[in-house]
Amino acid sequence: MIRVVKSGLSDTVQDSGRIGYQQFGVIQSGTMDSISRRIANLLVGNEEGAAILETTLIGPKLLFEEEMLLALCGGEFTPEIDGVPVPMWKPIVVKENSLLTIGTATRGSRLVMAVAGGFDLPRVLGSYSTYLKAGFGGFNGRSLLKGDLLSVNKPNEKSKMMYKQLMDCKTTSYWTTRWSVAKQLRPFVRESYTIRVLPGRQKNLFTEQSQRNFLSSSFTMGSQSDRMGYRLHGPQLQLSEPNELLSEAVTFGTVQVPSNGQPIVLMADRQTTGGYPKIAQVISADLPVLAQAKPGDSLRFEEVSLYTAQQLLRQIERSILELRIGIGLKLYEGGIQ
């Protein structure tokens, strides 16, 4: 069991999201930063889609009532176990009754914690993801609160092997490996971001000036931003003529512009459909990076081709596959340390 000693700003259980129900208006949810989720799960021997805990800006304090294998990935936080700094992007074994303080984000905004076996929670509509607005999924459909108890499934064989091999690497408060995930694989966290986009389906409805401004200006991420969408502040984007659109499908990374001219980037908890004109679409390869942006950060957009976007997506897939194979090899050679 993991006991929540102190809750963070927003700690929710997420996985790869609720797939197949958008036609019934059920939002997808899932981790904002899917690369960190997949890697964290690989580091503890889980399937990449297993449920993890996602925390935003300020993390919780968690008491591990039993020994556990875990991994922390995502933006740069200041995690500590019993007061001793603990590295991210590595498998970690914590001892019984260890207190993990996730700390605050120094760069980036989101951290994911995977535990071997994954959280023992009911699936709702095929997913463990928390849908806060409708109050279902994840842990009782809500963010974690002080006193909550999270139970964890039995680790699989792979996790158990990792566990055993890590026992040779004891440090003061936890066990870990000498290696960590290569920097190139981690989402690039900083204070200003260049995010690559494709033209949106209604890009041509905007004035030429607005289309140019969108790609040449810098936008600031507003404080009203959350898992549903990022509200950006920058030059006003205007349509050539007033245009009432009928609602149609939107997706993760759709950049829509309501009548006030300030763009909103739709994120993991977005609605399924929307009626605002879409000026751009963030490429899937850059969504995990965008997921790390926080209010006050500045964003610029750069247009790429669909061909490029899909090749970049393939590259990510190849890198994760290489990591999976790499971990597998270390494990079967008995040298995960």
Added chain:
Amino acid sequence: MKFIISPLGDQAVHLEFGGPFHEETEKKIRTVTTVLDDKRPVWLVEYIPSYTSVTIFYDVHCFAKEEFPYEAVRLEVEKLFDHLEPIVISERRTVRIPVLYGGEQGPDLQEVAELNGLTLDEVIGIHTSGVYTVQMIGFAPGFPFLVGMSPRITAPRRSDPRLRIPPRSVGIAGGQTGIYPIETPGGWQLIGQTPIELFLPNETPPSLLRAGDQLEFFPITKEQYDAYREGDV
């Protein structure tokens, strides 16, 4: 069957079928969703139908051998639908929705009546005499976009949207009527509330209504409303 195909980002294609509120458009949309449900192509992740389109989400990694996944999926989609004739929509499911109008459940009924120079009963009479078609489900789980409301009971959105609209509220916004399945903020004028759940997270499908359904409203009393909620009906 003719349609315009274009990308929505790098993991979805958007199929556009023509003008809104035409039965031809609706038939084409139903044809596509029926074929996708039957054939379940391996690259299909899911789809979202709307008023004039179907957006199909695909798995880029299913096209590992092809140079350009979008081109490959475009060919697949054309192969599936190009030679099809739109299906005939023979029978529509009719769903009857009980509504407790006015009072606490419909705090804006009075305003809708005044705006249209009608009595409360006249507004209820007009709202319940309509036959509505569910054009699409979206915005919130199980939320139906309906067509078919009489222009005699239109009302603009509230200038001060409510932060909290109780679940199952029935509202009017402009020329549209709808039902909020879950509690959300919103600017619709609320005329009543149904005791029936529209979002059913533990059922398959999780929505009471589906695109293409016909819908009718009928008035109930507070006693009947309470009986529905207690499961006596």
